[in-house]
Amino acid sequence: QKKRRAATARRQHLKSAMLQLAVTEIEKEAAAKEVEKQNYLAEHCPPLSLPGSMQELQELCKKLHAKIDSVDEERYDTEVKLQKTNKELEDLSQKLFDLRGKFKRPPLRRVRMSADAMLRALLGSKHKVCMDLRANLKQVKKEDTEKEKDLRDVGDWRKNIEEKSGMEGRKKMFETGE
Numbered sequence: 001q002k003k004r005r006a007a008t009a010r011r012q013h014l015k016s017a018m019l020q021l022a023v024t025e026i027e028k029e030a031a032a033k034e035v036e037k038q039n040y041l042a043e044h045c046p047p048l049s050l051p052g053s054m055q056e057l058q059e060l061c062k063k064l065h066a067k068i069d070s071v072d073e074e075r076y077d078t079e080v081k082l083q084k085t086n087k088e089l090e091d092l093s094q095k096l097f098d099l100r101g102k103f104k105r106p107p108l109r110r111v112r113m114s115a116d117a118m119l120r121a122l123l124g125s126k127h128k129v130c131m132d133l134r135a136n137l138k139q140v141k142k143e144d145t146e147k148e149k150d151l152r153d154v155g156d157w158r159k160n161i162e163e164k165s166g167m168e169g170r171k172k173m174f175e176t177g178e
Contacts, residue, residue, distance in 0.1 A: 051057055113121070 051060060
């Protein structure tokens with residue numbers, strides 16, 4: 001039990017020592033970043049000296065606007081390059097994925113859900129459309145064509161055979177000329 005206490009005490013001492021080192025390292029990094037920022041600003045942004053006359057102020061404004069325009073152009077160019085590079089990376093990763101082999105689809109579970117319930121789940125409170133598809137259908141009257149009328153007049157084929165069978169049927173055929 002004494003060994004356990006010594007081990008835990010040593011572990012806690014090492015943890016605290018590591019935390020102290022980490023804190024000092026973080027402080028050093030923050031100071032280095034601040035110095036780097038100051039150097040960059042001193043190099044790229046000289047101190048602003050405001051001239052006294054109106055003409056000189058206008059010239060200074062024109063120079064600042066020109067500088068802003070050039071910086072905006074550079075920013076736009078870098079954004080376009082970044083987008084292009086990202087697109088190429090996506091394409092290459094897709095090719096790599098395709099070359100590796102087939103993608104195994106996970107087994108999907110069947111879920112019984114109506115269209116209304118599905119829309120409500122997807123859209124939440126925005127769902128106000130009813131998915132009763134038959135309610136919105138237009139009523140269409142079917143026009144009777146000549147062929148359909150003839151077919152209706154002929155009726156069931158069994159009746160025609162029954163009528164033509166026997167002596168009455170032969171008499172009718174003789175009279176009608178069939």
